[in-house]
Amino acid sequence: MKRARTPVVALALLAVLAPGSLRAQVCAGFPSLRDTRFRVAASAASYTYATALGVSLTAGRKVFGTLGAGVTHDGELHASTYDLSLEGGADIAFGPERRVFLCPVAALSVSLGPHDFLLQPEDYRYVSGTLGLGLAAVAVRGHRLTVLPAGGLRAVRLRATRTYTSPEETIGWTESDTYLLFTLGVGLVFNEVLTIRPGVTVPFDFVPPGAPYPFAVPFGREEREVSLGISVGINFGRRTRSPPQDPARLQ
Amino acid sequence: MPESVVASLRVRSRRAWPAWTLGLATGLALTAACTDLLGPRRNVTPELSALDLDLSLLSGIMHISGLPADTAFRLASGQSVSVEITVSSGDRESAGLYRTWCPPRPHGPYFNCFRFSIGMESGIDVRTLSQRVGGIGGRWEHIYSGGWLAEVTLFYPDAIRGAQRARSWPGVKFVELSWPGSCALQSGFCPPFPVWELTVPVLVDTGAAVPRDGTMQLRPGDTVAVLYRQPDGRVLEARRMVP
Numbered sequence: 001m002k003r004a005r006t007p008v009v010a011l012a013l014l015a016v017l018a019p020g021s022l023r024a025q026v027c028a029g030f031p032s033l034r035d036t037r038f039r040v041a042a043s044a045a046s047y048t049y050a051t052a053l054g055v056s057l058t059a060g061r062k063v064f065g066t067l068g069a070g071v072t073h074d075g076e077l078h079a080s081t082y083d084l085s086l087e088g089g090a091d092i093a094f095g096p097e098r099r100v101f102l103c104p105v106a107a108l109s110v111s112l113g114p115h116d117f118l119l120q121p122e123d124y125r126y127v128s129g130t131l132g133l134g135l136a137a138v139a140v141r142g143h144r145l146t147v148l149p150a151g152g153l154r155a156v157r158l159r160a161t162r163t164y165t166s167p168e169e170t171i172g173w174t175e176s177d178t179y180l181l182f183t184l185g186v187g188l189v190f191n192e193v194l195t196i197r198p199g200v201t202v203p204f205d206f207v208p209p210g211a212p213y214p215f216a217v218p219f220g221r222e223e224r225e226v227s228l229g230i231s232v233g234i235n236f237g238r239r240t241r242s243p244p245q246d247p248a249r250l251q
Numbered sequence: 252m253p254e255s256v257v258a259s260l261r262v263r264s265r266r267a268w269p270a271w272t273l274g275l276a277t278g279l280a281l282t283a284a285c286t287d288l289l290g291p292r293r294n295v296t297p298e299l300s301a302l303d304l305d306l307s308l309l310s311g312i313m314h315i316s317g318l319p320a321d322t323a324f325r326l327a328s329g330q331s332v333s334v335e336i337t338v339s340s341g342d343r344e345s346a347g348l349y350r351t352w353c354p355p356r357p358h359g360p361y362f363n364c365f366r367f368s369i370g371m372e373s374g375i376d377v378r379t380l381s382q383r384v385g386g387i388g389g390r391w392e393h394i395y396s397g398g399w400l401a402e403v404t405l406f407y408p409d410a411i412r413g414a415q416r417a418r419s420w421p422g423v424k425f426v427e428l429s430w431p432g433s434c435a436l437q438s439g440f441c442p443p444f445p446v447w448e449l450t451v452p453v454l455v456d457t458g459a460a461v462p463r464d465g466t467m468q469l470r471p472g473d474t475v476a477v478l479y480r481q482p483d484g485r486v487l488e489a490r491r492m493v494p
Binding site: 049074075076077078118119 | 328353354356360362367411412414415418426427428
């Protein structure tokens with residue numbers, strides 16, 4: 001009964017707390033899912049004019065999947081975008097004592113909004129696909145605290161759509177762009193359960209002045225500005241280790 | 252329960268709780284520190300190259316405007332530039348200049364932070380909404396002929412919120428933000444205009460002077476002076492006589 005509740009609680013958290021861009025796993029500064037089945041994480045990121053909040057649920061082991069949801073809100077423009085993301089990847093340990101990790105990741109994200117932006121009958125939608133590679137190392141492994149610096153580089157293909165709807169007509173504009181994203185963070189992992197991970201996201205391709213309009217309007221977009229963020233994750237659903245088999249019973 | 256198991260549980264609970272507490276405390280402290288360090292100062296004092304005022308007893312609004320000498324200057328949300336207002340008949344108020352154009356972003360789109368327009372359904376006069384406009388902290392800036400279209404000025408820089416509220420009022424056909432020139436959202440570009448301009452609308456009436464009540468009490472023949480202390484201590488001043 002207890003075991004059945006944990007995913008339900010995690011999904012409830014996912015539904016109640018809104019989203020943001022969450023990067024899961026060792027290369028994002030979280031502990032691996034070697035000993036636990038799941039991680040639920042909440043994140044907050046600060047942009048110049050917007051704040052992003054997010055939650056995510058991660059499941060897997062060496063290969064993992066993360067489902068994330070979030071909202072990015074611009075208080076001055078009273079506008080929000082709602083984000084959904086699905087990410088898959090792997091933690092590949094190597095080096096002495098297997099303290100270094102390499103993590104290939106792939107992700108698909110959809111952002112809906114802002115709707116009715118600036119009181120105009122306009123909606124925005126963003127779809128992006130990501131391929132990336134992360135690198136992390138266990139810098140400090142103490143009795144209760146593990147320090148896990150991590151960084152990564154991602155290539156993102158973004159497709160932005162703006163739709164203007166009036167009683168007479170509907171006009172749509174679609175533009176695509178590719179950009180690189182550099183992430184850096186430090187995971188402070190307590191008792192292999194609780195992680196606090198401050199980090200920074202830096203885009204390599206800032207959208208220049210005169211960029212296609214669907215890219216120019218939105219706020220709190222990772223491809224447009226440096227953002228600072230903090231994530232808190234909790235690993236749960238401890239794996240049950242199979243008891244050592246009795247050699248006598250095998251015979 | 253075996254002694255070893257009890258001891259193990261004690262050790263486990265002692266280890267777990269302080270670490271969680273420490274973790275949470277670290278997170279909260281980091282968040283608080285970042286918020287404090289990165290948060291904007293509320294009152295700033297840029298060098299202004301011009302200060303002006305425009306008043307209308309008819310609309311009951313006095314507009315004070317200032318131009319920062321540095322055209323790259325952008326006031327952040329929550330910041331203001333404080334000015335002092337004195338009236339020869341005795342009133343004295345202070346006000347905070349804010350951005351005329353929101354939001355303070357490199358590529359816009361820009362709209363007036365304090366104003367929006369209301370268009371009415373056919374046959375309904377916009378003046379039927381006067382009480383509601385006052386209720387959201389605004390006044391009519393202009394009522395256009397026929398009374399079906401009007402511009403509202405708010406006494407706080409949140410035109411979007413004001414317009415969102417006005418959209419649900421009875422008889423309202425549409426609301427629209429106030430764009431600079433032809434800089435509508437659909438056009439995607441703006442003609443040159445002073446994005447760095449600062450302004451503040453101040454409520455005006457003709458009653459007896461009540462200093463520091465947030466409303467300017469003026470009478471025809473009064474002289475209004477707006478004073479701004481520059482960063483180097485010099486005082487920039489604008490004066491007008493009430494017609």
